Amino acid sequence: TNKTPQFKYPKGPERWHENYPLAKGDKQSPIEINSKDVKHDSSLSSWHASYDPGAAKTILNNGRTCRVVFDDTFDRSVLRGGPLTGAYRLRQLHLHWGSSDDHGSEHVIDGVKYAAELHMVHWNPKHGNFAGALKQPDGVAVVGIFLKVGNTPKPEMKRILEEIDNIKTKGKEAPFQHFDPSILFPKSRDYWTYHGSFTTPPCEECITWILLREPIEVSADQMAKLRSLSKNPENEPVIPLVDNWRPPQPVKGRIVRASFK
Ligand SMILES: CN(C)c1nnc([C@H](N)S(N)(=O)=O)s1
Ligand SMILES: [Zn+2]
Numbered sequence: 001t002n003k004t005p006q007f008k009y010p011k012g013p014e015r016w017h018e019n020y021p022l023a024k025g026d027k028q029s030p031i032e033i034n035s036k037d038v039k040h041d042s043s044l045s046s047w048h049a050s051y052d053p054g055a056a057k058t059i060l061n062n063g064r065t066c067r068v069v070f071d072d073t074f075d076r077s078v079l080r081g082g083p084l085t086g087a088y089r090l091r092q093l094h095l096h097w098g099s100s101d102d103h104g105s106e107h108v109i110d111g112v113k114y115a116a117e118l119h120m121v122h123w124n125p126k127h128g129n130f131a132g133a134l135k136q137p138d139g140v141a142v143v144g145i146f147l148k149v150g151n152t153p154k155p156e157m158k159r160i161l162e163e164i165d166n167i168k169t170k171g172k173e174a175p176f177q178h179f180d181p182s183i184l185f186p187k188s189r190d191y192w193t194y195h196g197s198f199t200t201p202p203c204e205e206c207i208t209w210i211l212l213r214e215p216i217e218v219s220a221d222q223m224a225k226l227r228s229l230s231k232n233p234e235n236e237p238v239i240p241l242v243d244n245w246r247p248p249q250p251v252k253g254r255i256v257r258a259s260f261k
Contacts, residue, residue: 013246020201027205028249029196030106033256038192041257046189047082047143047210049182051090056179059163063170063231064200065244067094068160068179072123072130079122079141082210082259083193088122088141091130093181095119096199097226099242101149106199106245107211109146114215115223116147117245120181137195139206145184150217156183157218161225169234186214190260199246213260 017024055070055077069092070077077090097116098104105114120143123133133139147157159179166174190213197205229241 016201016203020203022197022205023201023203025197025203025205026250026252027196027254028203029199029207029209030108030246030248031194031196031251031254031256032108032248033110033192033211035110038256038258040261041259044083044193044257044259045081046259047079047084047191049077049079049090049143049185051077051180051182053178053180055090056177056181057175058173059160059167059176060173061167061170061229061241063233063241065094065096065241066160066164066167066226066229067092068176068181075125079120079143082191083208083257084141084210085138086124086126088124090181091121091123093118093120095147095226096245097147097223097242098245099227099240101220101223104243104245105146106248107144107146107209108248109211114146115149116218116226118145118147118184118216119143120145134204134206136206138208140198140204141208141210144209144211145186146212146215147218147223148215149220149223151219152217153219153222154184154216157216157222161222164225164229168228169230169232169236171233184216186212186216188212188214190214190258192256192258194254194256196254213258 072089078087101115103113105117127133231239
């Protein structure tokens with residue numbers, strides 16, 4: 001039972017376009033990826049992240065997701081290679097998850113919905129600042145990592161989930177330092193890439209998506225921990241922060257390339 005995703009916006013995803021016209025664009029995200037339609041591109045190089053653990057600053061609950069914010073005032077934590085030209089600066093990471101383990105990811109792979117999807121948002125400094133990058137087709141690069149419930153959970157996820165108790169309600173923020181998000185990467189560097197958008201309004205179509213093929217494992221308890229976050233501010237009636245995912249959008253003829261055969 002995939003309950004309709006809940007969002008902080010007064011309207012659900014089907015009505016976002018009434019206030020955010022881009023939401024009805026031709027390059028919206030997320031999308032369903034079907035391996036039969038994917039094109040292997042042997043010219044795609046491998047991607048490389050060089051993150052400075054000292055760039056991690058805080059973790060916050062913005063009522064929509066839990067987000068770790070990084071210092072992006074210079075090329076301190078960058079992503080290069082793959083489909084990208086130049087170095088993109090890591091700005092923040094956040095997650096999308098469901099109300100149960102059978103759904104929660106935004107992208108759907110060959111019909112599979114993962115329990116959660118982690119996004120690492122990077123921007124291209126050639127566009128001056130983040131706001132400027134949002135207006136460019138090559139402005140932003142998001143690495144997406146799928147999370148599935150398993151018996152050998154990644155110890156590195158613990159760091160983020162340990163902080164959850166300090167940011168239970170909307171607006172809560174806690175220091176989050178000495179954290180290198182590359183420890184969350186799976187073994188394989190295989191990825192799909194396509195051009196799309198932010199999955200929350202205003203849904204700017206400025207994103208080069210790099211979706212890692214190999215999911216990482218989290219435990220059922222870790223998923224329950226994520227679902228213990230609330231959308232409401234402190235001292236207000238509890239609204240569980242779950243199902244903060246946008247449903248797949250029309251592909252509209254876009255080609256999804258794979259770095260692997
Ligand atoms: C402006 N920023 C950083 C973002 N806007 N929308 C975001 C979405 N959560 S996603 N999923 O990254 O497109 S992140
Ligand atoms: Zn996201």
